[in-house]
Amino acid sequence: MNDIITDKRGRPFQTVFGWIIAIATAGYMLPWAIAATRGKSNTGAIFWLNLLLGWTVVGWIIALVMACTSHQVLGIRNPR
Secondary structure, three states, X not given: OOEEEEOOOOXXXXXXXXXHHHHHOOOOOHHXXXXXXXXXXXXXXXXXXXXXXXXXXXXXXXXXXXXXXXXOEEEEEOOO
């Protein structure tokens, strides 16, 4: 069976911190928390987009869409 290698990253501290901030900001930073939980490689870009343009609502929606998109496939490993 082949293994699919993606850009998913595990960052437990960032995940916990992201959810604390999302709750403290009444959901304003929710896209960033979702991105951190999903291990997105562009979590930093989502954070800055959400922080700087989230107040426009359009920026918040774009950040949420970025957080919810699928991971990029980097390659396939054959375990032979």
